[in-house]
Amino acid sequence: MGEQDSRGETEFDVVVVGSGVAALFGAAVAASRGMATCLVEKTERFGGTSAYSGGAVWLPGNRVLARDGVEDSVQTGRTYFRAVVGDRTDPDLQDAYLNTGPMVVDHLLDTLGIPMRFQAFPDYFDAPGRQQTGRSIYPKPITVDEVGERVGDIRASVPSDQFGAPEHPTRVEGGRAWVARLVLALDAMEAAELRLSTAAQRLLRDDGGRVVGVEVRDASGSRSIGARRGVLVAAGGFERSTDLRRRWQRMPTAAWSASHPDTGTGDAVRMFDQVGARLDLLDQSWWCPATLFPNGHAAFTLGVRSGIIVDGTGRRFANELLPYDQMGRRMHARMDDGGGEEFWLVFDDAEAGGYPAICVPGPDPDQHRQAGLWHTAGSIAELAEAIGVDEVVLGESVARYNSFAARGKDEDFGRGEDPYGRFFLGASTPEECLRPLEGERFHAVRLVLGDLGTKGGAVTDHDGAVLDTDGAPIPGLYAAGNSSASVSGEAYPGPGVPLGSGMTMAFRAVADMAGDTLAVDPGALAH
Template sequence: MTTQAGTFDAEFDVVVVGSGVAALFGAAAAASRGLSTCLVEKTDRFGGTSAYSGGAVWLPGNAVLARDGLEDSVDTGRTYFRAVVGDRTDHDLQDAYLNTGPMVVDFLQDTLGIPTRFQAFPDYFDAPGRQEVGRSIYPKPIKGEEVGERTGDIRSSVPSDQFGSPEDTARLEGGRAWVARLVLALDGMESAELWLSTAAERLIRDDDGRVVGVEVREGSGLRSIRARRGVLVAAGGFERSTELRRRWQRMPTSDWSASHPDTGSGDAVRMFDEVGARLDLLDQSWWCPATLFPNGHAAFTLGFRSGIIVDGAGRRFANELLPYDQMGRRMHARMDDGAGEEFWFVFDDSEAGGYPAICVPAPDPEQLRAAGLWHTAATIGELAQAIGIDPDVLAESVTRFNGHAAQGRDDDFGRGEDPYGRFFLGASTAEECLRPLGGDRLHAVRLVLGDLGTKGGAVIDPNGAVVGTDGAPIPGLYAAGNSSASVSGEAYPGPGVPLGSGMTMAFRAVADMAGKPLPVNPAPVAR
């Protein structure tokens, strides 16, 4: 869409589309520079998929890590990142992310006053430069009374947002804490305006092809907003578009994504396509195993303390203690190999019938049993019949795993050999992660391939500018977060890469809009 000067309904220096952590951080970076900034969010709550996250932010070598006693550096993080990601994304883009990370943390603390802390959560790959305790920082929780009247504008937690649990606003943690603290910071800036229930419909270009604004819908009406310096799109991916998930990712549904049904509908990728942006990584997501619930939604599940995971044929196919994205990729591969979309978590009564995994909300056995998603039986044969699996195949899988447990070594998939797998069990050896299945009752709970959002979108340069199909940046257009093709390519290096890279590239995009682009390789600063 093109427009002529003077036909806009409102004008700002910067327009930000979306309200996840990357979008809010970008808006705060712009407003703190004195740039008039308008952030538009299509739903009635701030936060997007970021509000559902644990809140980890992966930025190697930052001041918070040093303050909290972790020895780390940007170069060590680069060694690790490069070993994991390789050449799948441009090295200048990778360096822009990694080298700018410490500046992002300094801005969080010194300019925005947001308190942060290091919290252990291992890096996901056994590669040079890995931190076995991780290198992620988190926001300190914030009380609802501190958020005040804005509390109702922050997206609810997963249990209340998707599964009907009572909403708890007494204390906001993780991603919700980031969202709340950033919204409060923006509320304190005179140059920032935040518009809820305002959906971006299309990008506006001038006759020279520069993106100069956004057309938005408020209720039944359309408005055009001019962006004098640029438009930053950080509106999530297309995780909630069944059509796009089927087309690009061979997924049967979008209902299993850990995002709100009203977010991640693919608006960003559609708008990018309309202006000739280059797109990449459309077949990729931040994958994870997920427990299927009666309402058709699925909840992110990790930290399997016992039991095994089998495919629809009853065969174990991976180390259950893999980092969740890697386990999700194994599940996707099984689906592509024709094993179907059905997976089962098989475990015994060693936790008194409880669920031996981390899942929020915790599944209610009776509700899942009524929906045919949780089966209980006295024998392997009976359990196999209940879930429609060949009893001999399931029995063979259990017997073989029990043999591994007896010898204290998983010869098939190496369960418990990596520090990540031992982390959630508080284990120091692989043997502690191998508990045989047995007892009077066995359970099988339905798992599906879930995700924490898609990671494909517009290709960006080191300044966060969207690259066109001709290889040149599209003037006035920037992207960050899951609206952009991830800087980590097809890999998920560690907890907090999605938020950390989104915040960093939004920060760099704003600097470019302000006419003060940040160097890819800045001179070292003495601390």
């Protein structure tokens, strides 16, 4: 545990800022090495944006994949990752991520005892090395009884946390399972101390410029927490800062992000800026379409089963079955190109008027209609009038799409031609993904450009050390997760890259604090 000095201030070996999966894992790695570790979380619950995630972790060539019958290797993953990301980020950083992934899984299994499993979810790009069934692993769910009294300290699910839905779960799944299991692992370690409702305000440095701790504020006021070995900042991004989103990403609001309003407010990038850190990828997010709700929040939406998505002019502009980040990027491009900030999912009564997409929580038709976010009409022309687009343009968009459906080939955007697009429909051919819009009633539900968090922040080296504007490491300072500039650059290669890369760089950061040298050479750790 930490030691108090004569002023009542506490000093640890390692201080971790944030409580998403990257932060919790970094703290667990440090404490399991016997280093006195303090984790501070500014809200009253652990989990950050990670708690909202599906829990996928993308680490090629790990032993869980091998155990569950998935043929994969670090080298195959590298081939794919390089093809998708290119040289937008440092190749040494990419190699550090990919080569260390199997070690992360080994630590989770052997040291922390966290059970995991493979679950199919395709990689997102048609590129060499792609796994069409995916290479993502997930934590096994944990029962509420196993979590015990800590369950109230884990961030609730999205329907409960942001939309007020009642929650009476019997087990914790996905990203929340990672959070719960890691918190329990930390609770069992004498070297770990976890502090909720404790906000990091600034980084502390000595006369030589080394980061030696963090100034925090809790219910009793401000205090300093010293860090003998280093500070790991894994406190999320700036997705909930309207000012920063407007400045760096040309977004009209921060309300459409999937994260909780109290998380991801830009604390990390502000602290980094104060110490002269180099920042990058500030214009980037993990984008996604999102369904707008009456309370102003927006829910991550994917897996469109039928219908078309049109922009504010009534035009179809992309393959609706694209991986969500790619679809989000098309939406951002349309916003920049005069398509407006409004988007609509237009569909018919094929599912008895139900919403033909995965959205949690699902929109309530009556509540959404009252808010003007769900419109129903007896014709496309009437629907166009209801949503405020040109009826000729929307009519042409629907007619053109229907002609493609009749021929079984989307000549504009190739809908259904990629395995990812067919995955959510359980389809084996493109034709199965092209059902015409027809019938006596048509619907339009409002979509917006959402995100799963920003992905720009501090530039780090291959050990997670934060670099200054001259490219030199800032002694004692490390970053991981959405507080750092993502190793995947401007791309989102596959499900679980955010969590997987965050955990890996936290692992390497702790190793560097401990004085260990982990290999970067592609051949050194390849499985």
